[in-house]
Amino acid sequence: MEFLDKMVLQQSAHHMVLLKYLLVLTLIIFYCYAGLLLGSTFLSLFYKLKSKKLEDSNNSIFSKMLIDLVTFNKSVGFALGIIPIISASFCYAQLLHKTGLDLPEFILIAALIFYFGLGFVYLYKFRMKKNKSSWYFGIISTVLLAVSTLVLIGSTQLAIDSENWKNQNDIISIVLSARTIFSYLHFVVFSLLSASLFFLYKYFRNNSEEEFPSELLRVYSRNQSLKIGLVSVIILPALVLIYIFLKPISSLSFNFFGYAVLALISLLVISVFLYVMIKENKTAYGSKALFFLVLFISIMVIKDQFAFDTATKKHFVVLASEYEEYQKKVQEEFGLLVETINGADIFNGKCVACHQFDKKLVGPPYNETLPKYEGKKEALVQFILNPVKINPDYPPMASQGLKPSEAEAVADYILSTYKK
Numbered sequence: 001m002e003f004l005d006k007m008v009l010q011q012s013a014h015h016m017v018l019l020k021y022l023l024v025l026t027l028i029i030f031y032c033y034a035g036l037l038l039g040s041t042f043l044s045l046f047y048k049l050k051s052k053k054l055e056d057s058n059n060s061i062f063s064k065m066l067i068d069l070v071t072f073n074k075s076v077g078f079a080l081g082i083i084p085i086i087s088a089s090f091c092y093a094q095l096l097h098k099t100g101l102d103l104p105e106f107i108l109i110a111a112l113i114f115y116f117g118l119g120f121v122y123l124y125k126f127r128m129k130k131n132k133s134s135w136y137f138g139i140i141s142t143v144l145l146a147v148s149t150l151v152l153i154g155s156t157q158l159a160i161d162s163e164n165w166k167n168q169n170d171i172i173s174i175v176l177s178a179r180t181i182f183s184y185l186h187f188v189v190f191s192l193l194s195a196s197l198f199f200l201y202k203y204f205r206n207n208s209e210e211e212f213p214s215e216l217l218r219v220y221s222r223n224q225s226l227k228i229g230l231v232s233v234i235i236l237p238a239l240v241l242i243y244i245f246l247k248p249i250s251s252l253s254f255n256f257f258g259y260a261v262l263a264l265i266s267l268l269v270i271s272v273f274l275y276v277m278i279k280e281n282k283t284a285y286g287s288k289a290l291f292f293l294v295l296f297i298s299i300m301v302i303k304d305q306f307a308f309d310t311a312t313k314k315h316f317v318v319l320a321s322e323y324e325e326y327q328k329k330v331q332e333e334f335g336l337l338v339e340t341i342n343g344a345d346i347f348n349g350k351c352v353a354c355h356q357f358d359k360k361l362v363g364p365p366y367n368e369t370l371p372k373y374e375g376k377k378e379a380l381v382q383f384i385l386n387p388v389k390i391n392p393d394y395p396p397m398a399s400q401g402l403k404p405s406e407a408e409a410v411a412d413y414i415l416s417t418y419k420k
Contacts, residue, residue, distance in 0.1 A: 019091050020091075020305060022091055026088045027084070032194070032294060033070070043196075049135055058217050061217055064128055069202065078118075082114065088152075090104070099315065100166070103159060110149070116144050120137050123137045149184070153183050153187055154184075157177070159308055179246045179248075192228055194293055196232065197289050200277070201287050230274050236267055259299050263299045346409060362395065381404070
């Protein structure tokens with residue numbers, strides 16, 4: 001399954017840094033959207049089944065309002081869901097080139113599953129709008145979205161764990177590892193929190209134009225959203241701490257722990273906003289809480305990127321070195337490589353033991369032999385490359401195995417130096 005690895009082009013260290021920034025951006029976009037989509041779909045299905053059991057219209061309407069949170073435009077799902085996950089796959093293909101990992105292909109599989117899950121979400125919404133039986137479409141969409149995000153999260157966790165690249169290079173090992181499971185639980189709770197906060201933002205902010213069919217539904221949906229949000233924000237810090245402790249030692253750094261602290265602080269701020277909204281009935285704080293939730297997931301992605309940098313530091317050095325060799329080879333093939341050759345260094349390294357300018361050593365002094373090469377540098381270069389015995393008083397000069405460019409540099413040096 002290494003077809004993406006075969007499509008990869010060599011990248012410089014600078015380009016790999018840019019790819020890391022792109023990877024961070026795509027993962028932030030995807031997790032924000034996928035979390036909201038999974039959370040709203042799951043909660044919509046939950047209240048749909050609850051309304052069916054209790055025959056309660058409030059739960060049914062609340063279910064429709066939840067699924068409408070992120071399904072207002074079909075192109076949004078493609079732009080914020082499909083494109084980012086495909087981009088992440090190609091970024092990992094470049095950054096993990098020559099590791100032998102099938103991780104980029106696993107992420108493409110996750111993208112395909114997510115695509116079908118997104119389709120079933122819209123089928124679920126359409127049938128609900130037509131008052132037709134829709135709960136099974138909700139179950140299918142929730143399962144597909146859950147599986148796709150599980151595969152993606154497992155793949156990103158494997159990327160951080162360089163010590164197990166050879167041991168866990170299959171999709172079953174990836175999704176069943178303890179690190180993946182706790183990381184995924186963290187994402188599920190985040191998705192419930194994001195759905196509840198976005199619902200409060202959309203329907204209860206000061207300038208909201210959304211209306212409720214009844215005051216009873218308004219109070220019910222508000223209380224349910226606050227309850228879900230509060231429970232989620234209480235559970236989330238514990239999962240984040242477990243998630244941190246399960247990280248491989250090879251990926252840890254001061255930056256990693258610094259961003260982990262910032263993530264926990266952002267959760268604390270969200271919990272304060274939720275408490276105020278419950279205690280003082282000020283739901284307008286939903287927008288502020290939502291902002292800190294986006295900040296939280298952004299910090300978590302950046303934190304993992306620091307872990308990825310630390311874990312793959314040696315691998316990136318190898319890739320950068322291979323790129324320099326590749327670039328040099330290409331330049332040589334096209335005659336673009338200009339080497340700076342120092343004739344003095346070559347002379348001092350190879351010639352000075354036998355030759356001096358003003359006195360005889362093994363060979364004659366240059367001040368006696370070089371005048372005949374005035375204006376005949378090419379002849380001198382040829383002699384240096386292929387020396388022949390000329391003066392019977394001296395032994396023949398041994399060939400030094402120089403390249404033509406090196407011989408020319410030596411000729412330039414000795415012709416210019418003997419005149420001084």
